[in-house]
Amino acid sequence: MFSSDGCTATLAACDLQKINDYIDQRLSPVSQRLKEKLFAATIVVDAKLPATVVALDSLVTLREESTRVTTQLRLVEPDKASPEDYRFSVFSPIGSALIGLCRGDTIVWQVSERVQRKLTILEVE
Numbered sequence: 001m002f003s004s005d006g007c008t009a010t011l012a013a014c015d016l017q018k019i020n021d022y023i024d025q026r027l028s029p030v031s032q033r034l035k036e037k038l039f040a041a042t043i044v045v046d047a048k049l050p051a052t053v054v055a056l057d058s059l060v061t062l063r064e065e066s067t068r069v070t071t072q073l074r075l076v077e078p079d080k081a082s083p084e085d086y087r088f089s090v091f092s093p094i095g096s097a098l099i100g101l102c103r104g105d106t107i108v109w110q111v112s113e114r115v116q117r118k119l120t121i122l123e124v125e
Contacts, residue, residue: 009100
């Protein structure tokens with residue numbers, strides 16, 4: 001499970017609409033958490049979304065803080081997901097955690113009962 005360190009999400013109106021179109025088709029804990037995140041998010045006109053905010057189709061560079069290892073992934077709509085190609089659905093645990101966050105924000109990944117990993121967003125393209 002992923003969580004953000006209290007960061008408020010910001011979404012473009014077009015991304016909100018796309019996600020809402022899918023959300024009612026899914027009955028999972030991840031989609032429920034995503035729905036709650038969307039409800040609390042700040043929604044902006046598409047053209048006003050800062051370039052540093054993770055949106056659909058963003059290429060995101062992350063750093064795992066304890067190892068300093070970086071990785072890139074693209075956040076996509078569910079029908080475009082391909083984890084082996086690092087294309088993760090907004091409905092995946094990491095996708096729902098990242099959407100709406102911005103460069104510099106950190107998410108916490110609960111790997112197991114005793115292990116947590118912190119991932120920091122280094123770059124958003």
